[in-house]
Amino acid sequence: MKKMTKVISLALALVMCLALCACGSKTDDGNTAADGKRTFIMGVDPEYPPFSYLGDDGKYTGFDVEIAQAACDLLGWDLQVFGVNWDQKLVQLDAKECDCVWSGMTILDSMKDAGYVLSKPYYDNTQVIMVKEGSDIKSSADLAGKNVAVQLGTSGESLLSEGGDLESLAKTFGKLTTCDSFLKCFTELGGGAVDAVIVDKPVATSYAQENAGFTILDEELGAEQYGIAFRSGDQELCDAIEGAVQQMVDNGTYAKIAAKYPDIVNNLTYLNK
Secondary structure (H helix, E strand, O other), X not given: OHHHHHHXXXXXHHHHHHHHHHHHOOOOOOOEOOOOOEEXXXXXXXXXXXXXXXXXXXXXXXXXXXXXXXXXXXXXXEEEEEEOOHHHHHHHHHOOOOOEEEEEEEOOHHHHHOOOEEOOOOEEEEEEEEEEOOOOOOOHHHHOOOEEEEEOOOHHHHHHOOOOOOHHHHOOOOEEEEEOOHHHHHHHHHOOOOOEEEEEXXXXXXXXXXXXXXXXXXXXXXXXXXXXXXXXXOHHHHHHHHHHHHHHHHHOHHHHHHOOXXXXXXXXXXXXX
16 A cells, blocks of 8 residues: 555656646747746748758758857857748747748838837848840830739738839739749749749849859849848847847857858848948
């Protein structure tokens, strides 16, 4: 009987221990371990070079990912990179699947109006037109009657939509095709399914360097800036990340990482004030 009582007592103690561990593994934000070390979940576009993409080792890399990792190192946090569905990025942010969206995230007035906390801009971007080499499309005027592709959920799509700055241009297209990723847009262009792609300049540049047969037109279609989006009420989290990034700017780490990505250096606002 005593032996049985001892077994039961040990079992109860184990259950209580496990319960306490489970309760201590997360706080209200769901991202702090029992040892007090936070896990910062960064939401990224899985196919957005040079800012975020899967490397040959199957792990996420890119400028934004490297900056986030260095910032987390300074803060004593663990970094987890989470690939979002780009046209559902804010839905996933609101659902707390990630702590922020940080991957070529264009700062939009509509996001401010909706209450999202937005970081300072860190990159000056423009939209460009990519075509196949030898195309008769030389400017936006030549897109009339053509099939043009754009990624869902991007600023390019917003610009071309009703009420957007490029709505009048979009009305000249024969068709506007939306794709769920930039890679899909480029694949459609390469295969001849579409005549042109309207895309963020750094992504177009990165893809054209790695894949022959494409041309980026000189014409630029709109100015915008990238920032980091956090949920409403997460100003302190935003401030912590921005503070770490500023430390990296001050100690030279930011410039060292940026030097790995020469095509975007001149548009990084932290380095070109």
